[in-house]
Amino acid sequence: MKVTINGKRFEIPPGKTILQAAQANGIYIPTLCYHEKIGPLAKCRACAVEIKGNPNLVTACNTPVTDGMEIVTDSDRAVAAQRFVIDLALSSGNHDCIICEKSGACELQDAAYFLKFEDKDFKKGDYPPNIDDSSAFIRVDHNRCILCGRCVEACNHIVVNGVIQIIDRGFTSHIGFDNNIPMGESSCVQCGECTQVCPVGALTSKKSIGKGRAWEVEKVRTTCPYCGVGCQLELHVKNGMIVKVTGVEDGSPNKGRLCVKGRYGYDFIYSEDRLTVPLIKEKGTFREASWDEALDLVAKKFKDIIKKHGPDAIAGVSCARSTNEDSYQMQKLFRSVLKTNNIDHCART
């Protein structure tokens, strides 16, 4: 379909919304409640745009493109409507980017920046701190919440845990857990899907606070080390340390979803308990050894045992947690060097 956006002509495949058409062509429209995997909620109205011949502004997130449509995202009228929404959001709550965990990846910040907010028409209210710190891994700052509804949708319809809802109406409306009890006391399973879809700093991962700014981290895709689903993780790495884990939104099989272990169970690798030196037991206690000494000892013992008792007197258990390449090497050691098929792993237990 042929459309124009801000006077430029574009060819758009059918079935797309105005927002999708604009995004695909590098044209920014402010959004708050829209998230690709949730689809259009059309609640926040930040994506208001003008269509030639249409007397009313429309929301870009849920308006399908039609052939010949002339869309204007940057007219005075559209921008005024966008600014109005962002202005209200900025004035209702404490959006203090300097200390906010979400700074640099915040969609409210992006919108305000794009709309060149140098001054606000609405005066900010007085908001005493309103933080729910009761959950082990998720921090809720109600003053940063813009009530976009993404977490509600995600909790109820993506991970289907049914914990988050909007409580009350009007000035006192807020996100709540179960029957409006602290998150840590609720039935929340701490999968963190809400932190992943939250456009602002209202729902953040506690472990990551203060560990690294969005622009400082390198994102590395990997596979979760826990169950057999094989979720794709994005490791947020700063100076070689994982500071946060999110799900890969367009990755199979999990499409961004994770569980509490995948999202928050990563920092065991930094435990003080890690084994760092080869150990050899002598008179019942371990002593540190060099790699050469320990490896030579194992090779010698294996050779001795094979000589005296045959190769089948050695057995090995591989690891269902480590990589394919490691298991391959271990069975290769047993089969091609020790000459035994006594190699198994815990698939059966």
Added chain:
Amino acid sequence: MFFCIGTNMTEAHPVAATYLKNAVEKGAKLIVVDPRRQRLTDYATLFAQIKVGSDIAFLNGLMHILIKEDLYDKKFVEQNCEGFEEFKKHILKNYPPQKASEISGVSVEKIREIAHLLASIKPCLLCYTLGITEHTSGRNNVVSVANLQMLLGNMGLESAGVNPLRGQNNVQGACDMGALPNVYPGYQAVSDPKIKEKFEKAWGVTGLSDKPGLMIPAMLEALPTKEVRALYIFGENMANSEPDITHVEHCLESAQFLVCNDIFPTETTRFAHVVFPAAAWSEDDGTFTNSERRVSRVRKVSSPPGQAKPNWWIFKEIARRMGSTWDSAGGQDIWDNEISVLTPSMAGIKYARIEGDGLQWPCPTLDHPGTPFLHRDGKFSRGKGLFTVADWTPPAEIADAEYPYVLSTGRRLFHYHTRTQTGRSGLDAILPEETADISVEDAKKQGIANGDAVRVWSRRGEVTVKARVTEEVPPGMVWMAFHFRDGNANWLTNPVFDPYTQTAEYKACAVNVEKKM
């Protein structure tokens, strides 16, 4: 439609469960068969709360109705299967619904209702986890779910089939890689002379053994008898994860020489003579293969601490010190130049192709898109799908006057296995200790309140834990996990094994429980 049997998906495979819940929201039907009223049952169209270890009787009862009432997929059975006549005769003769009901504790009406629902919707995707396999009848349980899906013609279609959800991140991969005593990588039999020759040539050796090796339980048993002198344990905490800890520790203690690769000191490394410090997840490049047979990349973001080394390097160094020099120079080299070359079903998978999403094997050529589901068009790998008669057998140990409760075990959401990792990632904040989950009825009978200390004991051991009184658990059952050393269910579990698979009966043993005074 989904048929979930012996799978506590919302806790053990939480992300997989989200897709089921999404489908149910959109109108899909869900049948849950489980001894516990676990979370998935909240979303179920029909729930059959079977007695522990009655799966085969229940499934055969279902199939009795499907056959007797002519509700099965005749065309699929005729065209794609064999052994049906004998199977049919056996089921009709031996598993009338009344008998299935008596053994499973599910009413005849409920069994019939489930049979009718199964017959009315196609395809139906069947999922199971360790609730099926961790029995002395584990192999026969698997045979039975396969019989059911063949009977319904739910094979070789998308969103159908028999889908075991693998418990660990790379249990599929460890099997695929030949960390099994009877097969080389890609399930190529060690007893096949042609395969032996192929691997001898590839590895530049002669005299590869064509005799299948020992499975884990036999390895452990062979330690005290000295048939096995040395055991090499890579990253497994067997002293907590195997059934009957007291016995397992006796076996480990008897090892003449025990070597461990690990990232932490564990209850198992205590028994080692040499411990190698290994690189952990995210400290090395490699691949994991998930339950869908999808080979996905695992990437290194930092170096292992201290002198810790990648596991592949440790094995290569031992090989070198025993006279074999290997080229292997890291994950990509090992995969691209050895594994995918020697494994026909993965020949098309190379690191360059799995930068983003992984590929599902079979993927035999470089232009093959991978295989999301098996047995397409009802063409089974053995040719025709074989109906195999499987008879119900009770668990090895059943409740009696002395031990009147059935102990069943599994995993909980907030921890993973023996907690070597989750216990060091702050998850203790949510779940700090083991509990014995008991029914409201039994708690009342025994005067136990939620949180009371209880003593649970079996013929093998005894633990003291807090009681968790819950409606998830039926009367007569105690349910526990193996995450904590204290109160670990494996002090109690029964080291009896399926005769084919040598999988232990973690799901059923007899215990008693009382309030600790």
